[in-house]
Amino acid sequence: MTDDVCVLLPTYDEAATVADVVTDFRDHGFENVLVIDGGSSDDTRERARDAGARVEIQSGTGKGQAIREAVREHVTTDYVLMADADGTYRASDAEAMLEPLREGTAEHVIGDRFADMHEDAMSGLNRVGNGIFNGLFSLIHREEYGDILSGYRAFTVDSFERLRLSADGFGIETELAVECARHGVRTTVVPITYLPRPDGSNTNLHPVRDGGIILMAIYRQAKTSNPLFYFGSAGVVSGLAGAIVAAYVAYDWFVNGIPHNVLAIVAGVGIILGVQLLIFGVLSDLLVTLHGETLDRVEALEREVNGATDAAVDGTDSGPEGSDATAPSEGKDRADPPEQ
Known part of the structure; x- marks a missing residue:
């Protein structure tokens, strides 16, 4: 077909x-x-x-x-x-x-x-x-x-x-x-x-x-799928770049006595930014995980509510067909006085 x-x-x-x-x-x-x-x-x-x-x-x-x-x-x-x-x-x-x-x-x-x-x-x-x-x-x-x-x-x-x-x-x-x-x-x-x-x-x-x-x-x-990788990879690149620049600045300072103030600032910013991005990635990954767990619980509750509603509807539909549905009218008939 x-x-x-x-x-x-x-x-x-x-x-x-x-x-x-x-x-x-x-x-x-x-x-x-x-x-x-x-x-x-x-x-x-x-x-x-x-x-x-x-x-x-x-x-x-x-x-x-x-x-x-x-x-x-x-x-x-x-x-x-x-x-x-x-x-x-x-x-x-x-x-x-x-x-x-x-x-x-x-x-x-x-x-x-x-x-x-x-x-x-x-x-x-x-x-x-x-x-x-x-x-x-x-x-x-x-x-x-x-x-x-x-x-x-x-x-x-x-x-x-x-x-x-x-x-x-x-x-x-x-x-x-x-x-x-x-x-x-x-x-x-x-x-x-x-x-x-x-x-x-x-x-x-x-x-x-x-x-x-x-x-x-x-x-x-x-x-949104894997924020730890998304932000963490950028953080690693930034941190490594900062560390490489910092190593060059330290080498030139200790070996040749040449200061690189601007490069030192750039290296510090790169390392700090890398650490911040990595932390942000960890927090974002935690939020995504909690969000997924919350959605799973909401979906489970929806299934339970829908199941209870369906069961209630089925019970309501079958009620009048049972013997109890006719009991009030039968009782009323028995309570009526006979005709004179």
């Missing part, structure tokens, strides 16, 4: 591959294929329509904005299967991606490209970068998602609406992973096959620029 699934393909200048991707999904029974286009200058939209896809033009720019707009304005199904239109993902993996959603064991599914990655599918630089980003994510957000930058995902619309997403570009995959971890969205990882881009297909990814965006997205989101 695929009527409850919308295949979402964000595109920008993917004329070389989009028709084959749409056809692949339709051949596997997915009739509802939505292409959300970011203003392509080639024949992407026309080829997608000819292949049988529904095509919408996004109002803004960037992959992240396209996904948010598509899900909130153009998707009417319960599930979304999101993939890139560059021919690197296979429609044959779709059912495995959707299975955890339909079984109710997950709300968000990430396709792990490294489970079966073809040799030429990713450059060595990108492999190293992906490894670093995944390691940082696991360290900061305390979740192991395997491949947070994967573009092949399946999720429920309900879980998507609970996420606070703002990334416009390629940082959207990172933000999805962070928000799932933050909001407790049940997430699982499914092994998939990752193929090299077909000949004639050019990537829209710029490793250095987009890598920097992804790195900043991971670090920025740590402010």
Whole structure:
């Protein structure tokens, strides 16, 4: 059954591959294929329509904005299967991606490209970068998602609406992973096959620029997920810089007799700032922990209240059907005097 699934393909200048991707999904029974286009200058939209896809033009720019707009304005199904239109993902993996959603064991599914990655599918630089980003994510957000930058995902619309997403570009995959971890969205990882881009297909990814965006997205989101790392890492950098400058000032003073008053002040400020940031990180981490525990207790109380309310409603509904419900009227009948 695929009527409850919308295949979402964000595109920008993917004329070389989009028709084959749409056809692949339709051949596997997915009739509802939505292409959300970011203003392509080639024949992407026309080829997608000819292949049988529904095509919408996004109002803004960037992959992240396209996904948010598509899900909130153009998707009417319960599930979304999101993939890139560059021919690197296979429609044959779709059912495995959707299975955890339909079984109710997950709300968000990430396709792990490294489970079966073809040799030429990713450059060595990108492999190293992906490894670093995944390691940082696991360290900061305390979740192991395997491949947070994967573009092949399946999720429920309900879980998507609970996420606070703002990334416009390629940082959207990172933000999805962070928000799932933050909001407790049940997430699982499914092994998939990752193929090299077909000949004639050019990537829209710029490793250095987009890598920097992804790195900043991971670090920025740590402010509320892991404030000890967020403030502590800045404190360590500031403290170490101050300590290095202080060591130089002390050396030049004791060995050469040359004072560096300004540098000494800079070193002191750096060390003090580092200590303050570290303390602030510890306090913030404590507040986040207490906040999480409070939310857990509130949710537990809500479940208890809802359960008690449901039980009371059931008792009220069944009351009149019992034998006691007729007792007052029977007593009244017995108390009435006989007719003369």
